[in-house]
């Protein structure tokens with residue numbers, strides 16, 4: 001059985017779910033947050049080490065003003081309503097992405113949540129907000145170049161380990177399992193470096209319909225997959 005330390009989830013299909021149910025997209029996202037709450041609770045109770053979720057990408061700014069506003073509001077509502085329980089469950093919240101590019105209200109709320117849970121030792125809950133993997137990688141490269149230029153680091157010291165220390169996920173293990181709902185089979189600029197050897201599962205279900213039972217099935221499927229990391233079987 002494979003050891004599972006880090007799960008990543010792309011919560012796709014809220015828009016299609018809303019359309020299917022003839023309601024506004026914003027309500028689809030709201031139902032998506034409800035599904036997310038159950039998955040976080042279960043992950044924490046099961047003792048999973050890290051869960052990374054894609055909440056808002058750098059490309060999501062291209063959506064309508066109305067949809068962006070509803071997502072931004074959901075972010076604030078989520079942190080306000082969940083923070084007490086998450087903190088009580090010893091969940092450690094980390095934001096992946098460029099926090100400075102968020103509106104002030106969202107920035108303040110997420111920074112507070114991060115700060116309040118920073119010493120917690122339970123589930124590492126990583127929430128990607130204003131996140132893009134290419135930008136993350138370029139940012140790490142720039143920081144290393146800067147250090148090398150200043151003479152604080154030699155070129156030989158640029159290794160996978162030092163590189164990883166400059167990613168938002170510093171200190172976390174690589175992703176073992178990626179789940180993307182809604183049947184789309186793409187990475188959409190999510191954790192490109194960290195997903196190098198991840199197993200992937202693409203269930204057809206739309207995210208608001210994703211349940212803990214489905215999650216359990218996917219965790220079991222992962223446990224039984226054969227992982228070789230470039231080596232040979234046996």
Ligand code: FPP
Nearest residue numbers: 011012013014015016032033055074075078
């Ligand atoms: C993809 O569905 C989902 C998103 C772009 C946002 C996911 C965000 C949430 C579930 C809520 C916010 C998160 C937190 C932590 C409060 P889509 O709209 O792309 O679906 P579609 O492809 O069917 O249109």
